[in-house]
Amino acid sequence: MTSQEFKDILYNGVWKQNTGLVQLLGMCPILAVSSSVVNGVSLGLATAMVMALSGAAIAPIRDFVPNEARIPVFILIIAVLVTVVQFSMNAWMYDLYVVLGIFIPLIVTNCIVLARIEAFASKNPPLQSALDGFAMGLGLTAVLAVLGGIREIFGHGTLLSGIDLVFGEAAKTMVITVIPNYHGFLLAILPPGAFIALGLLIAGKNWLNLRAEQKIRTEAAPVAATQAA
Amino acid sequence: MRRTMAKASLHTALNLLFFTLIGTAMLAITYNLTHEPIARSEENEKLRLIAQIAPADAFDNDIVKDTAQLAADPLLGNDNGTIVYRGRLKDRPSIAVLQVIAPDGYSGKINLIIAIHSDGKIGGVRVVSHKETPGLGDYIEIARNNWITVFNGTSLENGKDSDWKVKKDGGKFDYMAGATITPRAVVKAVHKALQYFAQHREEMFKPHPAAKADAVPGEGDKK
Numbered sequence: 437m438t439s440q441e442f443k444d445i446l447y448n449g450v451w452k453q454n455t456g457l458v459q460l461l462g463m464c465p466i467l468a469v470s471s472s473v474v475n476g477v478s479l480g481l482a483t484a485m486v487m488a489l490s491g492a493a494i495a496p497i498r499d500f501v502p503n504e505a506r507i508p509v510f511i512l513i514i515a516v517l518v519t520v521v522q523f524s525m526n527a528w529m530y531d532l533y534v535v536l537g538i539f540i541p542l543i544v545t546n547c548i549v550l551a552r553i554e555a556f557a558s559k560n561p562p563l564q565s566a567l568d569g570f571a572m573g574l575g576l577t578a579v580l581a582v583l584g585g586i587r588e589i590f591g592h593g594t595l596l597s598g599i600d601l602v603f604g605e606a607a608k609t610m611v612i613t614v615i616p617n618y619h620g621f622l623l624a625i626l627p628p629g630a631f632i633a634l635g636l637l638i639a640g641k642n643w644l645n646l647r648a649e650q651k652i653r654t655e656a657a658p659v660a661a662t663q664a665a
Numbered sequence: 666m667r668r669t670m671a672k673a674s675l676h677t678a679l680n681l682l683f684f685t686l687i688g689t690a691m692l693a694i695t696y697n698l699t700h701e702p703i704a705r706s707e708e709n710e711k712l713r714l715i716a717q718i719a720p721a722d723a724f725d726n727d728i729v730k731d732t733a734q735l736a737a738d739p740l741l742g743n744d745n746g747t748i749v750y751r752g753r754l755k756d757r758p759s760i761a762v763l764q765v766i767a768p769d770g771y772s773g774k775i776n777l778i779i780a781i782h783s784d785g786k787i788g789g790v791r792v793v794s795h796k797e798t799p800g801l802g803d804y805i806e807i808a809r810n811n812w813i814t815v816f817n818g819t820s821l822e823n824g825k826d827s828d829w830k831v832k833k834d835g836g837k838f839d840y841m842a843g844a845t846i847t848p849r850a851v852v853k854a855v856h857k858a859l860q861y862f863a864q865h866r867e868e869m870f871k872p873h874p875a876a877k878a879d880a881v882p883g884e885g886d887k888k
Binding site: 468470508520523528538539 | 680
């Protein structure tokens with residue numbers, strides 16, 4: 437894998453083809469879980485791990501799977517992987533399982549995993565496929581973190597609540613109370629709040645893209661003008 | 666033409682069968698490797714939760730060793746028998762820790778343990794395991810929210826049967842917006858456990874002939 441390829445895959449996953457903001461895949465778990473930063477990041481990282489694993493597992497066998505049966509085979513492999521990850525975490529990383537465990541079965545229902553397998557891993561070598569899955573997962577994690585942050589601040593007036601579940605009791609001091617004596621805003625916590633916040637995020641990304649395009653155009657224009665003269 | 670199509674179908678089917686076999690084998694191996702550690706960590710978690718809901722001054726025996734087998738009962742929600750942990754104070758029954766299942770959670774069974782004092786008052790309820798939606802239904806876990814403590818001190822005596830519902834259904838138990846099915850299932854299971862306790866109090870505390878040490882693996886730490 438060349439370093440250019442590496443950069444392209446990473447850029448594609450995290451920004452250009454961001455699953456949450458551009459591909460808009462796997463909305464159901466995203467909207468359900470992004471009610472706080474800690475929940476969002478937890479699901480995001482678990483998804484990134486499963487996507488990287490399934491990319492790496494499916495790319496080597498991509499030539500042996502008949503075209504007609506590829507979807508059931510892919511789903512089968514993803515489901516097996518997710519279950520293996522869940523069992524193993526429950527058995528050997530119980531503390532982590534207590535935090536992430538309930539998110540893991542959600543990953544199977546996330547169509548983004550299957551979508552990346554179908555679009556990328558079934559056509560590319562294992563290393564690139566694993567990186568693609570991981571980059572897509574990272575992009576998702578970033579969106580979930582921002583979405584969770586917005587909903588948590590407006591919904592509860594806090595940030596990072598529940599972090600003690602990840603890092604132990606001592607981490608309770610890391611919870612930031614943004615708005616003291618806040619009574620909560622139900623809309624932000626419920627799914628409609630997630631839709632509204634996600635809509636704003638997508639608008640923000642499109643605005644950034646548009647601005648970047650305009651900048652390129654205005655920089656290119658004077659050059660063209662001088663050339664014409 | 667027909668033969669080639671049949672051949673292609675057969676090829677696809679065999680291929681699918683092959684991957685299914687590999688998948689099943691992988692799951693079987695993983696299950697075999699992990700089910701013991703998983704059972705152990707769930708057992709430890711249960712003991713830790715028992716220590717939270719059965720106050721140390723409510724019993725003076727070794728509660729995790731003093732167990733009795735209970736047959737399956739619709740009021741307990743289980744299909745197989747379970748174990749009840751029995752606490753005694755000066756050799757008199759003082760508290761029982763029941764393991765019950767709420768079968769009608771939003772996504773499957775919710776495993777609960779409930780400590781009930783001999784006067785029928787609840788010492789506390791804890792969720793041992795569940796599959797409710799993260800961020801919506803998981804507030805029944807003590808680690809995420811103290812909702813589950815609404816049961817502390819309640820009993821069958823201090824309310825009508827119709828009070829044992831969430832407020833939305835006309836009962837007296839709070840719930841959180843976004844998830845009603847989950848608390849509804851928990852309230853129902855706790856109510857049924859209290860009824861079970863009322864019916865079986867006597868036989869539940871019968872001393873068993875010889876203390877069976879094999880009933881509970883691991884050491885219990887009551888604190």
